[in-house]
Amino acid sequence: xxxxxxxxxxxxxxxxxxxxxxxxxxxxxxxxxxxxxxxxxxxxxxxxxxxxxxxxxxxxxxxxxxxxxxxxxxxxxxxxxxxxxxxxxxxxxxxxxxxxxx
Numbered sequence: 001x002x003x004x005x006x007x008x009x010x011x012x013x014x015x016x017x018x019x020x021x022x023x024x025x026x027x028x029x030x031x032x033x034x035x036x037x038x039x040x041x042x043x044x045x046x047x048x049x050x051x052x053x054x055x056x057x058x059x060x061x062x063x064x065x066x067x068x069x070x071x072x073x074x075x076x077x078x079x080x081x082x083x084x085x086x087x088x089x090x091x092x093x094x095x096x097x098x099x100x101x102x
Contacts, residue, residue: 049073062102068093 029037053069054061072089080088 064093064096064101067096067101 049069053066056062056065068089071092072085075085075088
């Protein structure tokens with residue numbers, strides 16, 4: 001029973017991923033719908049980042065983690081190199097925690 005479920009999920013996932021390239025030229029979306037889908041993807045990404053940066057499990061993560069994410073976000077927005085973004089965000093979070101800011 002378990003192997004059948006795993007195979008069904010694998011086939012469904014593969015079919016879903018292959019459907020995009022195969023149907024790309026057959027389905028024409030309106031410009032308004034494209035804009036709406038783009039905005040929806042951005043909103044979901046922002047919600048994920050906000051949730052991950054503010055919560056640690058089921059509890060508030062404290063001030064240090066959101067501050068580090070904010071520093072990383074600003075540097076990424078300013079088009080800093082990826083390694084600089086990661087190191088600065090980690091350094092900000094670690095520095096605040098070292099100073100006793102939770």
